[in-house]
Structures are given as C-alpha cells and as structure tokens.
Amino acid sequence: MVKASRYYRAMLLSLYLFLIICFSLLSLSNTPINPKPLYMGLGFMAIITIGFITMRIFALNGDAMLFLLSNFLCGIGLVMIYRVNEGLAYRQFIWITGGVAAFIVFTFLFKYYGHLIKYYWYFGIASLLLLAVTIIFGKEIGGSTNWIIIAGYSFQPSEFVKILFCLTSASFLRERREPKDILYYSGFVVAIVLLLFIQKDLGTAIIFFLTGIVFVYTATGKLRYPLIGLTMFAVGAVISYLVFSHVRVRFEAWLNPWMDVPGKGYQIVQSLFAIGAGGLFGSGLGLGHPEYIPAVSTDLIFSIMVEEFGLLVGLAVIVIYLLIFVRAYLSAMASDDSLKELLLTGIASMLAFQTFIIIGGVTKFIPLTGVTLPFISYGGSSIVTTFCLLGIMNSLSIEEVER
Amino acid sequence: MKKNIRNVLIAVVLMFSSLIGYLLYFEFFMRDTLLASDYNRRLWEEENRVVRGSIIDRNGTVLAETVVDGDQKKRVxxxxxxxxxxxxxxxxxxxxxxxEAAYNKELLGMETKNPFILFRQNILGIKDRGYDVILTIDSGLQKTAYEALGGRRGAVVALNPRTGEILAMASSPGFNPNNIERDWEKIKADKESPLINRAIQGLYPPGSVFKIIPLSAALENIEGLDERTFNCTGATDVDGLIIKDYNGTAHGEIDIERAVELSCNSTFINLGLEIGAQGMGAYADSFGFNRNLDFDLPVKMSLFPNPTSKRELALSSIGQADILATPLQMAMVASAVANDGTIMHPYIVKGIADSEGRIRYSRQDEAYLSPISGATADKIKEMMIGVVNRGTGTAARISGIDVAGKTGTAEVQGKKSHAWFIGFAPADDPKIVVAVIVENGGSGGQVAAPIARQVLNKYLPRLFRD
Structure with missing residues (x-):
C-alpha cells in the first residue's frame, strides 16, 4: 500500500510541475502578463486532486494509475486548447470537471455491476434508437451528420452509445457464445455500423466494428470470427470506395494528398507540415502555427501538439495511451469474472482503436477519418464519455497491491 | 479467456509499435523533403522571422544577400x-x-536547431539568420562566359576536372533577379525562355562532340586502330541513307588521328558500325548517359537510346539520331579525357556556413564514373590537341598554352545547326574543362570555339600568375 501511494504521489507531483510550467508559459507569453491561464491550471490541478482524494477516501479500489495517466493526457490537451482558443478552454474545463464527476459516479456504480447488466437489452435498443434519432434530427457539422442540438446545446449521441455498446456486448456475450448467438450479435454490430455510416461518421463506424470483433474474439477465442470480420471489413471498404464519393475522397487524399493540396489534401498536408515543423523538440509552446491547421482543437490536436512540444512528447503521449490500455488488459487477465474480462478488454480496445485511428490518420499512416483523440481533443460528449468508460475500467480493475 | 485477452493485448501493442516506428521513419527520412514543399506556409513565416542567408562565390564575392533596413528586408x-x-x-x-529554391531550407537555416541555442536567441532577442551557401562558381569567369555568349541562346559550363567543381555555369539569355517582380510578365512570356538554366535543363543533339564516345570505344576495342587508314569520299551510304560529311568535303585517305581533327563523319560511321549498337550503348552509359545525376540543382537526364537499326547506329556514331545531352553532360565527357579517364562527381555547392562563419557542411570531392583507361584518355587528349592546333577547332587556340578540344555542329531539322565545343587546358595538366553550345549558332568551330577560348583565356593566365 505504501509503495503504490508513493508512485501515485510522484506522478501527481510531476503532473503538477508540468501543468505549472505550461500554464505559466501561457501567462507570461502575454504582455502585460495575463494570470488567467495560471488560474485555469490551478483549477485543473484542484479538480484532479479532489477527484483522486475522493477516490482514495471512499476506497473505491481500482487501478488509480488509469486516472493519473489520463490526467496527464487531459492536462496536455487543456494546455493545447488554451493556447489555440482561450474560449474553448473554459468550456473544456467544465467538461473535464463533469468528466471527473462522471468518472467517480461510474466507478461507484460499477461496484454493483451485477444489477446493471440485467438491463442490457434496453441498453442495446437504446443505442440503436439514439443513432436512429440522430439520423432523423441530426445536424451536419464538419461533414458528418452526427450531432443533435437540444436547447442550444449540441452533443454527439454516438459518443454515449459507446458506453451502451460496451455494456450490451459484454453482458450478451458473457453467457451466449454459440455460433447462433454470435450471428445475432453481429447483426447488432452491423446495424450500429450502418447507422453511423449513414451519418457519414466513418471513423466511429470503424471503431465500433473493430471493437465488436474484439468482443467476439475475447469471448470465443476462435480465430475464424476476426478473420470473417476483417474480410467483411475489406469487402465493405472496397464497395464503399466504389460507391460513395466521400469515402473515395478520403482514400485518395491519403494515397496522394499532393494532387490537390488546396482541396482534398488540405487537412492532411497541413497536419504533416505541422508535425514536420516541430521536429523532435518542437517549436516551443506558443511558437507554432495552429492557424494553418483545420479542426486544430478537435481532430487534429495531435498535430499542433507535436509542432509545439515536439515528436518526443508526441511519442510519450502515445506511450501513455499504451500504458493505460495495457494496464486494463492486465487487469482483465487477472480477473476471475468473465464479465469483467470482457468489459475491460472491450473498453480498452475501443479507446485503443480510437486513438490509433486519429493519430494514424493525422500522420498519414492510415487514411484520415475524423474522430476525437480521447482525453485530449476538445469536446464535451467525448470527454464525458471517455471518463465514464475510464470509470468502468477503474471500477473493475484490481489495485496493484492486491495482485 | 486469458489467452484471448493476451492476444488482443499483443495485437494492440503491435499496432501502436508500428505507429511509433512510422513516426520515427517520418521524422528521419520524410521530414526534410516535406518541409521544403512550396505549399508550406511556414517557410514564408520563417522568411519574415529570419534574415535569409547569402549566396557567395568561391572567392567570397556575394551573389545574393538580404539587406535589412529597419523593418524592411530586401533581397539584392x-x-x-x-x-x-x-x-x-x-x-x-x-x-x-x-x-534559392534548391537550398531554401539551408538559406533559412531551417534544420532542427540546438534547442539551447534557440532558447538563448529567443531570450536575448537575437534576430535569427539563415546559413550562407558557398558556391564553387567564380563570378568573374561566370560573367566572361555569359558575355561571350553575347545574348545568343546557349550555355557555357566550366568545371575543374580534378575535383568536379563547377567554375561557371552560364545560360543565355539570362535575367536580372533584382527585377523579377517588376518584369515577371515580360520574362515569363519571352520566347527565348530566360528562366531556364540551359546548362542543366537544356537537352540538345550533341553532334560531333559526341564522337569522343565512339572514339573511346574504338580505341579500347578495335585492335590496330592506329595503323589503319580510312577512305573518306565525302558521303557514306548506310542501307540507302546517304550521310554527308560537313559541307560534303571528301577527306580522302586519312588515319584515325586526322579523322578526329577533321571530324570526319565517314570514318566515325565505319567505326560505329564496327563497334555495334551494344558496345556504343555501353560506352554512352559509362560516360553518364541514361543516368540520373545527383546534382545540387535539378538536372535533365541525358539520353542515348539504343540504336535499333544500322541507320540509327550510323547516325548515333556522329552524335545525331535521337541522342540528347545537356551541356553539363558534355563537359563531363571532356573531363573524363582531361582527368585520366575518371569523371569527378560535379558539384556547385562547396559548403554551408552559419551566421558566425562556422562551416557546417563542406563538400568532398568524389569520383563519379570511370569510363576509360588513363592510356585511352592520353591518346584522345593528343588527338584533341590536334583538333585545336590543326583541325576544326583552331579558333580556340591560345598562344603558349596547349588547348585540347572537339567541335560539333549538330544538325537540327529545318533550322540552323547547334554550334558545340568541348575542351580543356592546359592539355598537359588540365585546370579547366569547358563545354559551349550556341543554339542554332551554325558551325561549332566558328561560333562555339571562340567562346571557349575567351573563357579559357580569362581563367588560365591568372592561374599562371599564382
């Protein structure tokens, strides 16, 4: 117990140090010196400290590292967003506060997961309904019709569906693993993917599809399911390439963005220039050119982060993600309950795919499809959902000392 | 189920490892070309922030510099x-x-800089200065070469055959970069294309200056060539195609040396047919044809298409057919003869120096190709001296110095011939190789050779004074 606490303290202290340096820099870069960034930094530190202490006091035993590591990501994201757009940072601060609260609530709730999973049918139906409603009442923002606006507040139902989807999948597959059951489950996944595809939200559709495959493989251990799944994916990709122009555009922009730099290739080329400009050490906070990068506070936030903090920090961020996911998988392997195993593996994989798709996309490793970078990108729905998922993982995982 | 989770874990770790590997590859292998892209607005941003470095010739004469006057910056x-x-x-x-384009990144000093130096500069408010690019060019010689072209369309390349350094690279007509923005429309629309650097971007039929290549092949592959005589009647019939000698002159009974001096087409056609298409292609390749030269500026590839018929082979042996060469390529051919059979890798950027004069990069000489042996080079050299002393190239003679050379008059369909001259001096210890072309200028001996003479004359006496 003592040993673990010391680690946690060291992590918190280094996080404080990082945040104070970054927000001080943001304060000092204004003339006259503007104390507001520093206040926000202190506020953020207060939120995560309260969150951490609350968790410890109520002995919500889980893997505290998950929370600490994600706070690093949230912190660097908040710094970047503040630097790019001060107004958005205040809102992001509110989302993070809400997210930490949701994290604690979900950690608490999932101590009693036995009661929750009885309702998985409702969760499944709710996720399909939410997506269907989005298609009917949705508003197009940034090329995808995946937003709903209620009373002036816009949110992305597809984000919340991630929670429902993981719960439904784990609960269903916990006991039902016959080929017939897998077929039913596949129907559910395909329905969700198609609904997202209609909204032109390709990235999210792919995330759900791959996560579905991981759920089935984890439950059954049969290699043929992922093979069939990936074949379907390939066939689907080819067909949509041939039929849908918006899919073709993304693919061509990936293959050769230089063909049409002001048009199709604009996003990816600007992103690559930013990443290249940063080099290993970055231009320094505040010295890059976020004004050249489209969607810089959301989908392309990784690019400006690498431009200003350097590739080494970019790689460190990737490693932090990997640490979160690996810890979740290790907890799943140490677990004695198949529902825990499925939920931990599924949620970790879902976030892993999301991270990979957007970082790989903005670096031209794979075709760019717009999704948020978990914990870092600006966005209320995304931040709150990711913290809810983290809460579930935290609740189900086992504290290090107990292993 | 533990095993399944472990496999998922492995897959995810592999996925992220490949991403990290790709990013490292991107950083170390793709980044430089990417940043140099004209689409990169950061370059212009750097341009505002940084004082662009100077371009300097081999003697320290400034060719381009940025003059700072208060907040105003001007490229002069x-x-x-x-x-x-x-x-x-x-x-x-x-x-x-x-x-300016090829070394933009260096002139802006855009490579990853030591973060501590950057930090110091930012704190102290030192205005960042790009790097200076030092050329191998001798600006005096460059001026002579350009003026010798006298406004005619053409190019002159002069290089040091021992090192590969380009001493002059003139392209005519040129343009004054100081007035580029004022005169853009006029310069752009000019039918004589002043924007093109003809020395490396112009592809021309080489005509008789190409004969050095079949001559090399013949000297190295045909036994007893020195003792043979050739009978020139002024025209040769190859499968019904009549190829005339220059002005239809019949040279009569001549040996190989005299054939080179007089640039006798009949003799070279006979030699070419004897060498064969394969041998000819092999020698052309070994002199640098059909090969992308890695040069400091973008160079067009010189072409020797493999002859597919006897007629084509005959035309190829006198540098016609579809052979195309840049003036730089022909200078390299002459430099093989001048430098004992070895072509040094040509270069034009000698080094890069930072704002405090420290050399950051210095080009090393390196051999590029070795098409012929030293003995062959010596034989060709003797013949080329003959060309200038008593052959077609007498207009390039300089008293007191042996000049070696070869003229060319490359026929162009429906237009006046291109005038060529390649050569070097002093013949016994070559310091400078020149290649001259005047587009549609007429006879190589009358038009190109005098230009070469002026360039050699300008460069050599000074050397002898040293």
Missing part, C-alpha cells in the same frame, strides 16, 4: 543577368528557382 542580387538562371530568384509572389 549582384552579377545581373549572368547569374540569374543559376542563382535564381526568391519572390513571395512567384516562388523560387535556382539555388
């Missing part, structure tokens, strides 16, 4: 039109060309 070029196509221009409106 020296050397007028003689350096235009080589040094290029740097305009926010019209982009960049020449050295």
């Amino acid at each position: 070029y020296y050397g007028d039109a003689s350096v235009g196509p080589l040094v290029g221009y740097n305009s926010r409106q019209y982009g960049r060309s020449g050295i």
